[in-house]
Each structure stands twice: as C-alpha cells, then as structure tokens.
Amino acid sequence: MLAGMLLTGFTMSAGTAQAADIKERTIKFAFVQNMDNHWGAGAQKFAEIVNQKSDGKIKVKLFAGGTLGGDIQTVSSLQGGTIEMVMMGSGVLVGQIKEYVLFDLPFLFKTPQEVDAALDGPLGQKLMDRLPEKGLIGLSYWEHGFRSLTNSRRPVEKWEDIQGLKIRVIQAPLYLDAFNALGANAVPLPLPELYTALETKTVDGQENPLVSIESSKFYEEQKYLSTTRHVYNPLLVMFSKKIWDKLTPDEQKLLKDAAEEVKPYQRQVSREMDAKVLEQLKGHGMTVTEVSEEERARMAEKLKPVTQKYTDVAGPELVGELNAQLAKLRGSN
Known part of the structure; x- marks a missing residue:
C-alpha cells in the first residue's frame, strides 16, 4: 500500500519541477547509522522522491556510517552551512534546545x-518550531526506535545486573545520569567510535x-542482549x-513534502525490521534476555x-501536556 502511495506521489509530481522555481542542486545528507537499516531505507527513499519531484534537478548524496562525523559534529x-542535511536522535539536541529531553525520559512511551x-x-511541532533560532530547520520526525542494552560480560535480567558494567x-x-543511577559506569562516545571501543574492551556494553545493534554488527563483540526498551528515540x-x-519557496516545499512523504514508509520499515531482528541476533549467537x-x-x-x-529541564508544563495526552490514549484503548 505504501509503495502504491509513493508511486502515486511520483506520478502526480512528474514534470511539475519544470513549472516551479527549482534549480540544479546537490544536497549532502549525513547520518551516523549504516545504509542497511531503517535509517538508510528512509534516506534512500527521500533521495528518490526528491530526484523524481525535481525532475532530476536536485540530487541527494547520502553519507552514511558517520563518514562526515558524529552527531554533534x-x-x-x-x-555552519557545510552540510545541507542530517538526521539524528533528538536527544543529541538537548544542548541546543533543552525541551528536546522530553522524548528521552526513561520508560515514557x-x-x-x-x-x-x-x-x-x-x-x-512546538519543539520543531524552536529549531530555526539555533540555525536548524526541522523537516520531519522519522523513527530510530526503542533502545535495548547489550554487553560482553553477563546476562542482564534486572537493574542490579547492570551494576559495575562500563x-x-x-x-x-540524561543517558549518563540514567546509567550511572543504575550502577553502571556510563561513557559518552560518538557512534562511529563505538565498535572499536567494544572490540578493545574499552567499554563492556552499549x-x-x-535494528542498529544488528546493522552495526555489535553482536560480533557483544554476547548478551537485554530487551530493556528503556527509551524511545524519534x-x-x-x-x-x-x-x-x-532556497526558493518551491524548493523548500519540495524538500519538506518529500520528508513528510517518507515518514510513514520509514516508520513501517523500522517496525517491520524490529519485529524480525531479535531472531537474527539470536542466530548470530547472542544470548537474549527478555526483560x-x-x-x-x-x-x-x-x-x-x-x-x-x-x-524540570524540559518543563513540568510540557511534560504534563504529554502525560495527559498519553493517559487519554491509553484510556481509549
């Protein structure tokens, strides 16, 4: 169905760029995850849609795997305007806009x-509206997913088992404080440095x-997986x-519309991959503890x-607004 929707979008959009104010451009789109997961699937679909809707005038060049740096970089x-486009978990932006910590609150969703x-x-939308004051434009919210814990030392069934792990x-x-509160020694590192840190035992786990655990091949260095699902990352x-x-208004609209068009597709890919990947990780030899x-x-x-x-950082009023919305949703189920 989604493929049909996207194809319909292509058909309706073909040729429209000739009548619109669209110039020849190349967009560098950087992200830290690999191409063979839900990040890459969304980025590739975005590039295809932009190419189609611009009649080939706007080309999106993908830089996966942290080749242009980690999230903060x-x-x-x-x-600074040296990269046109990125995608990342919203938690990295907390240093810029403190309210984005809202989505990283433990066990919220x-x-x-x-x-x-x-x-x-x-x-x-309220949070996205804060981005321009920091030199950023929000195009859409796609999905990274629920985070789970791996390590090379022992199974983690309860929070006490986390104590002493690096x-x-x-x-x-927030992530530093959360894992330190669980008794771990939390170590902040950019994702491109993580595999080597696991390989050299600089850290015990992550x-x-x-889907990211499988795509990044962390199973090669990590024996134990626990489905903690402690935080959800948009x-x-x-x-x-x-x-x-x-950019011209037509170019801005094209890019914004393309990112929104990809959103349901990218989320579906993420959720389908998440449902299958646990068995794949077991097949790679990981010991899985269902929390x-x-x-x-x-x-x-x-x-x-x-x-x-x-x-308190996000603002009690904002958190209260979200909790009220969640209570209403859960009450209607």
Missing part, C-alpha cells in the same frame, strides 16, 4: 503509536535499538537554515530521580 556542520501521536501533533551512551547528560530530519534561506514488564517498572522506579531532574 554534523549538527555543527549543519549550523509504551508503543510506537503513542510516539506517533505525540510527534505528529501540536507538541512535536556502558557506552550517547553524548547527552544501548541502541535492535529520528529528527533537519536542514541547515543557512542554506535553507537561500519483563515488572522489571521495567522496577527500573523506572529506580530512575525516578533522573526522570524528575529532566522533567
């Missing part, structure tokens, strides 16, 4: 549908969505404001001081 490049309702509604986390204060697709302001809902509740309880600290 590419945000800086975006603000239970289902992808809850996330969609939050991101695609007024609350998600865990790589993303370069965001936490990422299942994937924020952004453009350089410095370059955006030089119970009761244990997730214990972890959430242990992390209450961290949740409260970052509720």
Whole structure:
C-alpha cells in the first residue's frame, strides 16, 4: 500500500519541477547509522522522491556510517552551512534546545503509536518550531526506535545486573545520569567510535535499538542482549537554515513534502525490521534476555530521580501536556 502511495506521489509530481522555481542542486545528507537499516531505507527513499519531484534537478548524496562525523559534529556542520542535511536522535539536541529531553525520559512511551501521536501533533511541532533560532530547520520526525542494552560480560535480567558494567551512551547528560543511577559506569562516545571501543574492551556494553545493534554488527563483540526498551528515540530530519534561506519557496516545499512523504514508509520499515531482528541476533549467537514488564517498572522506579531532574529541564508544563495526552490514549484503548 505504501509503495502504491509513493508511486502515486511520483506520478502526480512528474514534470511539475519544470513549472516551479527549482534549480540544479546537490544536497549532502549525513547520518551516523549504516545504509542497511531503517535509517538508510528512509534516506534512500527521500533521495528518490526528491530526484523524481525535481525532475532530476536536485540530487541527494547520502553519507552514511558517520563518514562526515558524529552527531554533534554534523549538527555543527549543519549550523555552519557545510552540510545541507542530517538526521539524528533528538536527544543529541538537548544542548541546543533543552525541551528536546522530553522524548528521552526513561520508560515514557509504551508503543510506537503513542510516539506517533505525540510527534505528529501540536507538541512535536512546538519543539520543531524552536529549531530555526539555533540555525536548524526541522523537516520531519522519522523513527530510530526503542533502545535495548547489550554487553560482553553477563546476562542482564534486572537493574542490579547492570551494576559495575562500563556502558557506552550517547553524548547527552540524561543517558549518563540514567546509567550511572543504575550502577553502571556510563561513557559518552560518538557512534562511529563505538565498535572499536567494544572490540578493545574499552567499554563492556552499549544501548541502541535492535535494528542498529544488528546493522552495526555489535553482536560480533557483544554476547548478551537485554530487551530493556528503556527509551524511545524519534529520528529528527533537519536542514541547515543557512542554506535553507537561500532556497526558493518551491524548493523548500519540495524538500519538506518529500520528508513528510517518507515518514510513514520509514516508520513501517523500522517496525517491520524490529519485529524480525531479535531472531537474527539470536542466530548470530547472542544470548537474549527478555526483560519483563515488572522489571521495567522496577527500573523506572529506580530512575525516578533522573526522570524528575529532566522533567524540570524540559518543563513540568510540557511534560504534563504529554502525560495527559498519553493517559487519554491509553484510556481509549
């Protein structure tokens, strides 16, 4: 169905660029994950749609696997106008816009549908509207997914098993505080440096969505996987404001529309891959511990001081708005 929708979009758009104000351009689109997962699938589809809708005038060149730097480096490049486009988990932006910590609060979301309702509604737009003041333009919210924990030392069934493990986390204060609160030694590292850190035993483990664990081949250095699903990461697709302001209104509309058109496709790819990848990881030799809902509740309880600290950072009113929306959704199910 999605393929049909996208094909219809192509058919309707073909030839329109000739009548619109579209110039010959090349867009560098950088991201830290590999091409063979849901990030790459979304980026590739975006490039195809932009090429089609611009009648080949706008070419999107993909730079996967952190070839242009880690998340923090590419945000800086975006603000400086040396890269046109990036995508990343929203937690990396907390240093720029503190309210983005909202989506990283531990055990906040239970289902992808809850996330969609939050991101695609007024609350998600409210945060995206803050990006231009930081030299960034938000195009769409795609999906990274629910994060789970791996390590090379032992199975993790309960939060006490995390104590003493050296865990790589993303370069965001909430993740440091959360894993330190669980008794780990949290180490912030850019993703492009992570595989080597696991290989050399600089760190014992890491936490990422299942699809990324498989795509990045972390199973080669990690024996144990625990389905903690402790945080959900939206994937924020952004453009350089410095370059955006030089685009014509037709070009801006084309890029924004293409990113939104890809959104349901990219999310579906992510969720289909997530449903299959657990068996693949078992096939690679990983020992999988399915973490119970009761244990997730214990972890959430242990992390209450961290949740409260970052509720204050995001703003209690904003968090209250999201919690009210989630309560309403859960009440209607």
